[in-house]
Amino acid sequence: MKKFLIALASLFFVANVQAVNLTEGKQYIALNTERAVQPEVIEFFSFYCPHCYAFEMDYHIPEKVKAALPEGTKFKQYHVNFLGFQSENLTRAWALAMALGVEDKVKAPLFEAAQAAVKSRDQSAPSLNAIRQIFINNGVTAEQFDGGINSFAVTGLYNQQVQAAERFNVHGVPDFYVNGKYRVNPEGLSHSQEGFIQDYVETVKALLQK
Secondary structure: OHHHHHHHHHHHOOOOOOOOOOOOOOOOEEOOOOOOOOEEEEEEEOOHHHHHHHHHOOOOOHHHHHHHHHOOOOOEEEEEEOOOOOOOHHHHHHHHHHOOOOOHHHHHHHHHHHHHHHHOOOOOOOOOOHHHHHHHOOOOOOOHHHOOOOOOHHHHHHHHHHHHHOOOOOOOOEEEEEOOOOEEEEHHHOOOOHHHHHHHHHHHHHOOOO
């Protein structure tokens, strides 16, 4: 718990507020954007981001959010390009993972490879060849990777991620957006481990009803 609190404090400067009683400017921020046609939640993340790693691998917040969503609500995870020297390759690789439906197979090893690069300060890692091997090691054939990585469909998904980050003016990750109109504000959530996770899930659920 101590490690969790230190990590969150350095990123969020959190406050102790109950997410079930939503107040604009506290648990969420209203955006001057068009509402999504279909209910959706988008998380922007980076494999290079240690807080994204904690969200995903240690505290399973994206998994818990996804499991709590009403039927018919789309949950999307988009990679950003502004962290790490190989971010564009990782964004394209994530687009390929989405196209092939193998996100759950490659997510953890891509996180591990990127986090290792951060720790070693290796600006060339993970290389595209290393990313390719990760996909192959997790059930994607060489032919699928080589034929898909620069395909029209994958390029479209790559652009979709980039354009969404630009539309919401994303500058930090992890960052959650609900129905294209609301951004979850972690500064307004509980600073305890269990409380923070619960507040995150409940805030997303409540925002879907606004």
